[in-house]
Amino acid sequence: MSEQVQHGEHEHHIVSPKVYVIVFFALLVGTAATVWASYVDLGLWNPIIALAIACTKATLVVLFFMHVKYSTKLTKLTVAAGIFMFLTLVSMTLADYISRAWGNW
């Protein structure tokens, strides 16, 4: 398509292989780190660290492999709305389960 014409923010951005390679290695490092951390007994922190690393990896995939960093505001808003909706539903469900027998134990 039109090579490097000034198209404002709408110009289609081709992510370079260099970015893909860097993200790929970051994901491999993240995988190694999360497996290593699972072998260390950190008590309550084990699931927190595992999920934090998983979220970091997922963010890298969404931003670079899925091009969200370079996409339109509409796409960014869609992705953000999806994550927000997911977190809302999960936290409301958990709040229900936690509070249902409140005071009865």
Next chain:
Amino acid sequence: MPDSTQIAHGASADAHSEQPPYLRHHFESTEQQADAAGFAMWLFLLTEVMFFGGLFTAYLIYRNWYYPAFVAASHQLNVFWGTLNTVVLISSSFTMAMGVWCAETRRKSGLVLCLILTFIMGLGFLGIKSIEYREKIEKHHVPGFHYSMQSFLDPASDPEVFKEYHDKPLAPDMAVHTELYFSLYFLMTGMHALHMIIGIGILGFMIYRAQVGAYTSGHTTFVMNFGLYWHFVDIIWIYLFALLYLISRHQ
């Protein structure tokens, strides 16, 4: 926003004044068409987030209720196979991303190679998963009439797992709930595997289409959107790996 695109597009229109054949008449420009397709794909992925989100939430709640059973049952999973599968899937995501780049820069043989590599690694993932499933079947850890709690009532009877974790025996009323862990395990990894199988099928179709140059003449929407799907399946596995294999190694 569409106006500015149209103007900018018009300014460079002399290079390709005829409209490409793949531009549908109800779109003003190929950019608008591509944006609309990408937006629609993301809406589909949001329904997938809600679908898997329900499974993840169920897992979270039951793990809190029957914590000892879920810890003991998760010790049956093999971290080596899980890690290997994570690496295979991340690599396939990388080759898919490179495939998208090849399509965008119109490299036909590069695209075909990337799609074939992604296809092979997708099959590799399913192969490794089947090794794990086979182990569960042999140990009667598939929920149903033949389910066996032996490994949890008497951990020493399962020496391979016992020498690594030294689990204490579970009371029978808690050991019952290990079946629930495996129900969720098979449901979540099974739904993930189904997505992989569908993806591999579409990849086969795309390899055929890519060879005749369908995606390297400017119309990359199909490859782009399939890439989004494949990366999404990768993300689901990243969370499954952490939640099923890694978080319960210590009590």
